[in-house]
Amino acid sequence: xxxxxxxxxxxxKLREACERLSGEKFLxxxxxxxxxxxRDGVLRLxxxxxxxxxxxxxxxxxxxxxxxKEINELEPLRxxxxxxxxxxxxxxxxxxxxxxxHHLGVDVGGTFDTMIAxxxxxxxDQDRRHSLADVASFFLGTEVDKAEQISDWTADTLSxxxxxYAAKDAAIVVPLRQKLAERLKxxxxxxxxxxxxxxxxxxxxxxxxxxxxxxxxWREQLSKVKVEQETIAFxxxxxxxxxxxxxxxxxxxxxxxxxxxxxxxxxxxxxxxxPDSTRAWQLQxxxxxxxxxxxxxxxxxxxKALTSFGENILDFVDPRTGRIHADxxxxxxxTGRFSCSRPNLQQIPHGPEYRxxxxxxxxxxxxxxxxxxxxxxxxxxxxxxxxxxxxFRSGQDFHASAAAQVFxxxxxxxxPDQRSFAKRLNFGVVYGIGAQRLATITGFSEREAExxxxxxxxxxxxxxxxxxxxxERAVTERAGxxxxxxxxxxxxxxxxxxxxxxxxxxxxxxxxxxxxxxxLKRALALLHDAIKGSSAMLVNxxxxxxxxxxxxxxxxxxxxxxKDSMTAAAEEFxxxxxxxVDVSVSKEWSR
DNA sequence: GTGAAGGGCCAC
DNA sequence: AAACGTGGCCCTTCAC
Numbered sequence: 001x002x003x004x005x006x007x008x009x010x011x012x013k014l015r016e017a018c019e020r021l022s023g024e025k026f027l028x029x030x031x032x033x034x035x036x037x038x039r040d041g042v043l044r045l046x047x048x049x050x051x052x053x054x055x056x057x058x059x060x061x062x063x064x065x066x067x068x069k070e071i072n073e074l075e076p077l078r079x080x081x082x083x084x085x086x087x088x089x090x091x092x093x094x095x096x097x098x099x100x101x102h103h104l105g106v107d108v109g110g111t112f113d114t115m116i117a118x119x120x121x122x123x124x125d126q127d128r129r130h131s132l133a134d135v136a137s138f139f140l141g142t143e144v145d146k147a148e149q150i151s152d153w154t155a156d157t158l159s160x161x162x163x164x165y166a167a168k169d170a171a172i173v174v175p176l177r178q179k180l181a182e183r184l185k186x187x188x189x190x191x192x193x194x195x196x197x198x199x200x201x202x203x204x205x206x207x208x209x210x211x212x213x214x215x216x217x218w219r220e221q222l223s224k225v226k227v228e229q230e231t232i233a234f235x236x237x238x239x240x241x242x243x244x245x246x247x248x249x250x251x252x253x254x255x256x257x258x259x260x261x262x263x264x265x266x267x268x269x270x271x272x273x274x275p276d277s278t279r280a281w282q283l284q285x286x287x288x289x290x291x292x293x294x295x296x297x298x299x300x301x302x303x304k305a306l307t308s309f310g311e312n313i314l315d316f317v318d319p320r321t322g323r324i325h326a327d328x329x330x331x332x333x334x335t336g337r338f339s340c341s342r343p344n345l346q347q348i349p350h351g352p353e354y355r356x357x358x359x360x361x362x363x364x365x366x367x368x369x370x371x372x373x374x375x376x377x378x379x380x381x382x383x384x385x386x387x388x389x390x391x392f393r394s395g396q397d398f399h400a401s402a403a404a405q406v407f408x409x410x411x412x413x414x415x416p417d418q419r420s421f422a423k424r425l426n427f428g429v430v431y432g433i434g435a436q437r438l439a440t441i442t443g444f445s446e447r448e449a450e451x452x453x454x455x456x457x458x459x460x461x462x463x464x465x466x467x468x469x470x471x472e473r474a475v476t477e478r479a480g481x482x483x484x485x486x487x488x489x490x491x492x493x494x495x496x497x498x499x500x501x502x503x504x505x506x507x508x509x510x511x512x513x514x515x516x517x518x519x520l521k522r523a524l525a526l527l528h529d530a531i532k533g534s535s536a537m538l539v540n541x542x543x544x545x546x547x548x549x550x551x552x553x554x555x556x557x558x559x560x561x562x563k564d565s566m567t568a569a570a571e572e573f574x575x576x577x578x579x580x581v582d583v584s585v586s587k588e589w590s591r
Numbered sequence: 592g593t594g595a596a597g598g599g600c601c602a603c
Numbered sequence: 604a605a606a607c608g609t610g611g612c613c614c615t616t617c618a619c
Contacts, residue, residue, distance in 0.1 A: 256614095256615080258613090258614055258615070259614080259615055259616085260597090260598060260599080260614090260615075260616095261615080261616080262615095277598075277599090277605090278598085278599085279598075279599060279600085279605085280599080280600075281605075282605085300599080300600080301600095303613090303614090304599085304600060304601070304612095304613080305601095307612080307613050307614075308600080308601065308611090308612055308613060309601080309612095312612090312613095329610095332609085332610065332611095333608095333609045333610060334609085335608080335609060335610095337603085337609055337610070338610090339609085339610050339611070340610085340611075341610095341611060341612085342611095343611090343612085344601085344602080344610080344611045344612070345602095346601095346602055346603075346610075346611080347600090347601045347602040347603090347610080347611065347612080348601085348602075349601065349602080350601090350602075350603095375603090427607090428607065429607095430607085430608075431607035431608040431609095432606090432607065432608075433606090433607050433608095434606055434607080435606095436605085436606060437605065437606065437607055438607095440605075441607090498604070498606075501604090501606065502604070502606080505606085505607065505608065506608075508608085509607080509608040509609080510608080510609090512608090513603090513608065513609065516603095517609095542602070542603065543602080543603045543609090543610095544603065545603085
């Protein structure tokens with residue numbers, strides 16, 4: 001592909017070019033950078049293209065290694081990037097949005113992300129790749145050469161081929177967007193694509209913001225667990241080697257407590273009837289007869305705390321900001337949920353001893369908001385079940401209210417056991433729970449569990465019907481859809497009953513879990529607009545929860561903006577069931 | 592030494 | 604496959 005491009009090295013040319021391109025509906029957008037993380041490197045080039053006319057802005061010509069944030073001559077570029085129109089087309093737009101966000105101080109206005117579009121179209125197909133080269137080859141049949149991607153973008157003078165490569169990447173996404181847009185439309189994915197695109201910039205900003213962690217607090221917690229761990233490990237070692245006389249005699253053959261194989265052997269030597277797996281849920285029932293099992297579970301708990309949530313979390317703190325800047329994958333799961341890594345801020349233990357270490361910086365406060373039972377409300381909306389909806393509308397404790405309806409007693413007479421049971425059942429239903437599993441988590445016999453499930457679905461006939469239909473649809477249509485239209489295709493072997501059953505459960509769960517993701521993402525876009533220009537910044541999201549940090553002075557207004565954004569987002573999809581958002585203002589991420 | 596697989600467990 | 608869904612991270616084990 002031959003590309004006409006203009007290298008821009010002076011303010012006047014930049015002003016002219018931005019003026020010229022500002023009337024376009026769409027512009028290809030790309031950046032070339034010296035590193036992968038914007039805090040580590042320099043932003044060298046910004047490219048914009050309408051497909052025929054491409055500009056390559058050399059930022060070194062405006063302020064070499066300097067702070068380009070303050071350079072006035074770049075204002076036309078900032079304006080163009082910030083504007084909702086033209087829409088900026090980029091592949092993995094979060095990357096470029098972070099770089100211009102950090103170095104130019106702008107939030108990219110409208111975006112069309114060709115990577116996300118490709119992910120939505122592939123609908124969870126694990127075999128499809130989503131690099132620019134893969135997507136361009138799949139949708140345009142053109143080859144993209146990435147040879148220059150790793151070249152030195154900090155050289156005084158860039159080579160002709162470097163600049164041409166840079167220009168091509170911005171130009172190619174223009175025809176690519178055309179093809180992807182057609183497919184999005186044909187597949188009914190326009191609405192969900194809009195939601196996804198609109199939360200790219202909020203997520204880019206969130207990653208730049210990072211989440212402040214009090215390192216002292218974290219270390220203190222760790223040292224407590226360390227002390228515990230040493231005692232527990234010693235005791236467990238003693239108990240396990242009791243079965244191997246010579247081991248304790250010579251003190252030599254220490255058992256590796258982290259090795260399932262060695263621990264299982266030792267347990268067998270002690271005469272413990274261990275099941276095929278030594279997972280906690282299987283061992284738990286043995287704990288009352290065999291103290292060693294209780295000790296093992298105790299050990300596992302502290303070991304997990306020390307490894308997954310130990311010193312290593314602090315390795316991710318950026319010394320320049322004192323904050324953790326994790327990586328969020330916008331379509332982390334086929335359901336549309338985010339995933340998070342390095343570190344995974346979505347799996348920090350719920351206990352206050354951990355969460356209180358994540359806090360607001362001096363002078364600031366955290367606003368923590370989460371949807372109350374959002375997945376059950378989505379299920380209520382989908383099923384249209386009047387009784388289930390009424391349990392939400394009544395405004396009473398939902399699980400107690402459900403227990404009352406299932407057991408046929410007044411809410412005031414619901415026992416704690418009944419409530420707890422209804423709660424487990426309510427959660428399980430969202431995953432397509434069966435009697436066997438229900439029995440194991442409640443301690444009921446399978447027979448009793450079956451009866452209660454029958455009673456539950458007799459009470460909520462609409463739920464039963466919707467869930468059955470969703471399961472059947474998953475098998476016949478080999479796909480599921482969320483309220484915003486997100487699509488997940490299911491692959492299974494028709495001769496495998498297990499796979500069919502699994503597909504049915506997926507068909508029940510995906511629309512629910514996925515709609516929850518749709519709602520959260522929509523809320524992020526609304527929130528981003530609502531807090532613009534204020535002290536508030538997004539710092540974390542956990543599936544149905546949003547954490548914002550703001551100045552103490554703006555705590556109240558930020559709480560309102562957060563709650564309103566989340567409520568409005570949910571109400572776009574949930575019409576018949578009330579939405580409840582719990583908001584708390586606190587210095588710490590624990591309540 | 593490196594990487595994949597398996598087991599286990601944290602979150603929602 | 605925990606016959607309950609979605610992730611990521613850590614450890615051991617085993618193959619290369």
